[in-house]
Amino acid sequence: MQCPKLCWLSIHKPGEAEPPARDNRANGILVGELAKTYFLGTADCTRLDAAGKPLYAEQIAATKAALLGGAEAIAEAAFSVGGLYCAVDILKRDVNAFSIYEVKSALTVKEKYLTDVAFQKYVLEQAGATVEHIYIMHPDKQYALHGALDVRQYFAAECVDVNKTVTRCLDELPALLPEIEKTIAAGTEPAMDFCRACKDCPFNRYCTRDIPEDCVGSLSGIGEKAYDYYNKGILTIADYAKTKEYAKSTRRARIQAEKVLAQDDTVYVDKTALKEFLDRIEYPVYHLDFETTQKPIPEFEGFHPDESYPFQYSLHIEAADGTLNHREFLGDEENCVRALAEQLVRDIPAGSRLMAYNASTEKNIIKDLARRFPDLAPQLLELSSGFIDLLEPFKKGYYYDPKQKGSNSIKEVMPALCPAMAEAYHRLPVVHNGYEALSMFPRLIALKGMPEYAAVRKGMLAYCELDTRSMVEILKVLRAAI
Ligand code: SF4
Structure with missing residues (x-):
């Protein structure tokens, strides 16, 4: 959803990805484990190999067994239908339907989570389940520890408005899925413009490898606007100095640019x-x-x-x-x-x-x-x-x-x-x-x-x-x- 090239590279050239400067996965795992205690008697269907990668078939089989066994809540509830796969962080059984609880360690709900939960709802409904509610479960920043940890207070479960955002994502999914399959199957990487998401993308170094050293992005204060200039073919500080915007640059940026232009x-x-x-x-x-x-x-x-x-x-x-x-x-x-x-x-x-x-x-x-x-x-x-x-x-x-x-x-x-x-x-x-x-x-x-x-x-x-x-x-x- 973020970038088709990111999708293609993740599958065909995963070795080009760089690890993040600060790896927050450990925090995500801690919060995920705690979420499994939110509902009493949650059946945990997590099945991992020795390297910590999910064992898809085992996870799906465990989910099936937990559902047949009447589990009220299932952690890592895995489903696969028509070539699509998802694992729901916590699946809660309601009277005639299910609720999806997506667990995040971030303190606020981000827009990008909604496509993820929409996809989970889509897969579950393709598999014949009815999903009534979707919750994003994340730590409540107002919570303060007094005595023992209170899991129910620690998590803020925000109910996503299914009728608006998620429904819109769901409407787009049937057309989008074949496009994603086409992207994955392509023999060459898709050509993509740069976007704001490039800044934190693990393939940033790979995608910017042909951008010269004196690039617009190295100019003081330019920030993410640099990507817009790259898309227009304005790659270097020298190219940028010829644009109308250069006149509006800060004093600090002009000092830097003048040094570059004079090769001083x-x-x-x-x-x-x-x-x-x-x-x-x-x-x-x-x-x-x-x-x-x-x-x-x-x-x-x-x-x-x-x-x-x-x-x-x-x-x-x-x-x-x-x-x-x-x-x-x-x-x-x-x-x-x-x-x-x-x-x-x-x-x-x-x-x-x-x-x-x-x-x-x-x-x-x-x-x-x-x-x-x-x-x-x-x-x-x-x-x-x-x-x-x-x-x-x-x-x-x-x-x-x-x-x-x-x-x-x-x-x-x-x-x-x-x-x-x-x-x-x-x-x-x-x-x-x-x-x-x-x-x-x-x-x-x-x-x-x-x-x-x-x-x-x-x-x-x-x-x-x-x-x-x-x-x-x-x-x-x-x-x-x-
Ligand atoms: S750096 Fe940008 S263009 Fe390259 S894969 Fe990442 S998001 Fe896509």
Whole structure:
């Protein structure tokens, strides 16, 4: 439904798909397992091989047996008819019909779920069943854990309006299914225009392989509009500079484009603006970076589904003469938020000036801590008001190095300005990015008391320390540029 080329590639060239930067499948599995306890006595028809792939025939046979056995609710209820197959997350037997419960770990209902449930309803009705209601069952973001988890409160089951959206999808299905079969059977991949869905598509790199390096998409602030330009044959920044829209580009985008057009790889510096920014910094400055994680099913008192919380921070305290002092925190139990907040207010005295890269993230984390711990709120809120954002000189175009390749993300800025720091990241033994850090944290807790614990802890601390050390080094480069 998203893109016929995606359908074709998934079947004929699956090896070209790239894994997502952040894999949420584990969360989906956890929430799916919990949903199986929503109705008492649910028959679970999940049948998987050793690699975790569904065993279709076994799943269909188990569903048949559960239906004949009079099961009231069936998890992974599988049906196949006329070459079509579906597995319903939870199938609930009503008086004269069935209800479909589609389980999602996301906190809101997305439009794309509706086609999926429409297809399930279509397959079930082709198989002779009547589907009366369709529910999207997802965690309710308002739910807060108090005592034991209440599954009935945790899930918000939103009844999809069958008469509108799903019926429209159902009307389109009979004509669409032969088209899908034709797409799959084709010997070559379908030619497709780019669309907004390309951004998160696993085949993005494959489909954009012929787009040149100085592409419109690398231009600062262009975002998903780049795909519209590609479809019109406007591939490079040079092509884009000839369009009427170029005149409306931001100052930051024009600085980048002019460097590309002039084939100039020297650094651009607006010395006046950069000096004004640097003059606002009061020393000692506290370079702060948090690592956060979240759990789809809350485990700690008062927490909501998917609520993010910090488990680690690094803090470099830089004096006016460049002297550095380092402080850090890494939780030694999963619920370490209180300990982190207490140490944070001890490590950063009232009235201190803080610095972060993209400071809104750090500010929001501190505000969340203040909401959670009212007794620490006055100190925490004071900290959150004293931030300077190291992103500003890059975002506002006071400093641009063509090696940033158009990006203001610290992932591109840091190696462009401080190549030695980029090397240091590559040499890290355990954790190399924020996603690895958050996946490593539960492992660290599980390793407590075991011989590997010290090495994992050391590796996690080394990674977070480099993050704030990078900020110190970036600031040094900026100071040298005026
Ligand atoms: S990147 Fe875009 S065009 Fe290519 S398969 Fe994905 S959605 Fe389709």
